[in-house]
Amino acid sequence: MKKLLLSLAFLGFMAVAAHAQSSSDGGKFSIGVEAGLPVGDTHNISNFAIGGSLKYDHPIADHLYLTGSAGYTRFLYKSEVKDFLNKSGEGFIPVKAGIKYFFDDAFFAEGQLGAVFSTESGGGTGFAYAPGVGYSFAGGLEAGVRYEGWSHDGTVSQVALRVAFKF
Template structure:
């Protein structure tokens, strides 16, 4: 958790050093790597990737649509225990979400998405996914940028919920 917060602080520092430029005025597609941790319990690591499309609807406001794959992997004692009983040590989730992204202060943004987190396991079902995000986008050329976002994502199903804190590092290009 401390490493995730330190990474976000580093991204914020880089943003202050970069030239301020409003990123929200163009259509773009980004491809990113994701890593995260659960908000409860410590023997789980989340890793995966995602695609996100952005479509401007106002000067600093974009509609977003995203899809990806997250692998939830047991670690430590939990992994050893699962192996001992012949249980799986990882599972997959396919998040499909839509939302909005608002750019403020040039490179920085706040976003919110809602959608579904679909389990890849038989009988795993589908959960409601809610994901607020804070991040920054840095231009590397006229039509491309690097995007770093830190989000809390909550999955709710059948009266229970679970959350993750995840960092997404992505390369975005204009469409």
């Protein structure tokens, strides 16, 4: 069931993105690398998270964009947890949609909601939420900082930095 939901979400995202890409509406894809610092209870088992994501921004009004993103994040376990569980970390696939508002030509704030899928057997699916701020540089580079929380039998959370190239 988890793979079916992920596949449907991915296909829906790609269909919207392909339609938007074929028109001259100014929508943009971005591909980025992400690094996170676990916070809250997550910090007890992990010191660092690393991943990547694909994102699409579709204009819906002046300075306002509808966003869709999918990616992969791996929380790397602390050494004592790694030794106890006999594995280096746990992977997740977050799929989110949201709104991005540009205050001017560069500074923005955004919020996204969605689902996160564990790549571990029996890991399940959780609710994802991510408010953040960022800056779009000339030449297509974009950087943003966000708080991201995933709720499923507790909360996995991080403060993450995303550096991306828009095309």
